[in-house]
Amino acid sequence: xxxxxxxxxxxxxxxxxxxxxxxxxxxxxxxxxxxxxxxxxxxxxxxxxxxxxxxxxxxxxxxxxxxxxxxxxxxxxxxxxxxxxxxxxxxxxxxxxxxxxxxxxxxxxxxxxxxxxxxxxxxxxxxxxxxxxxxxxxxxxxxx
Numbered sequence: 001x002x003x004x005x006x007x008x009x010x011x012x013x014x015x016x017x018x019x020x021x022x023x024x025x026x027x028x029x030x031x032x033x034x035x036x037x038x039x040x041x042x043x044x045x046x047x048x049x050x051x052x053x054x055x056x057x058x059x060x061x062x063x064x065x066x067x068x069x070x071x072x073x074x075x076x077x078x079x080x081x082x083x084x085x086x087x088x089x090x091x092x093x094x095x096x097x098x099x100x101x102x103x104x105x106x107x108x109x110x111x112x113x114x115x116x117x118x119x120x121x122x123x124x125x126x127x128x129x130x131x132x133x134x135x136x137x138x139x140x141x142x143x144x
Contacts, residue, residue, distance in 0.1 A: 004104075004139040005048060005064070011101045012066050012108075012133055013043050019094035020087055032071065035118075035126055039072040039087050046132070051142065059138045065111075070129040071118060080127040081115075088113055088129060095133060105137040 002010075009027070017025040022038025029042045044067040051060035068091070072083040095110045111132040118126035 001144070003144045004137060005062075008064065008101065008104050008135050008137055009043065009045060009066065011104050012068075012135065015094050015098060015101065016041050016043060016068065016091055019090040023087065035071045035073055037073070039070065039083065041087070042069040043067075044069070054138075057140070059140060060142050061106075061136065061138045064135045064137065066133045066135060068131045068133060070113075070131065071126055073124060073126045080125070084115065084127045084129050088131065091131075101135065105135045107136045109134050 013025060013027055017023075020039060020041055023041050024036035024038070025041045025043070026032075027043045028045060032040055032042070046064060046066040048062040048064040051062045053060055070084060070087050072080055072087060074080040075083060078086070092110055095108055099105075099107055099109075101108055111134060113129040113131035115127060115129045118128050
C-alpha cells in the first residue's frame with residue numbers, strides 16, 4: 001500500500017496537471033533541460049515537518065509544505081509574466097475547488113509565489129516562480 005505522504009504528493013501532482021493541461025508537470029526533476037511551450041511545473045517532495053500527535057486514537061497530523069516551481073516563456077499574445085500569472089491563477093482555482101484533495105487531506109492551501117527571471121546564454125528569457133501548497137493530513141503511522 002502506498003503511504004499517505006505519497007498519496008498526497010501524487011494528488012498534488014494530479015491537481016496541478018489538471019489545472020495546467022498544456023504544461024509539462026514533473027516531480028522532483030533535478031534540472032530542467034528545457035521549458036515546454038505550455039510551461040513547466042515541478043513538484044518537490046518538501047518536508048512534512050514534525051507532526052502534532054493525537055493519542056486517542058494515535059494519529060500524526062502533518063502540515064506538509066510542498067514546493068512548486070513554475071517556468072514559462074512569453075507567447076505571441078502574452079508576456080512571460082502574464083503566462084506565469086495565468087499558470088498560478090489556474091493552480092489557485094484548482095486548490096480552491098478541491099480543498100481536501102479528494103478526501104486525502106483535511107485542508108490544502110496555496111502560498112504566495114516569489115518570481116524571478118530565467119537567464120540562459122543563447123536562449124530567450126523566461127520567468128520562474130517558486131510557490132508552495134500546504135497540505136494538512138493525518139496518518140496513524142509516520143512511515144505510512
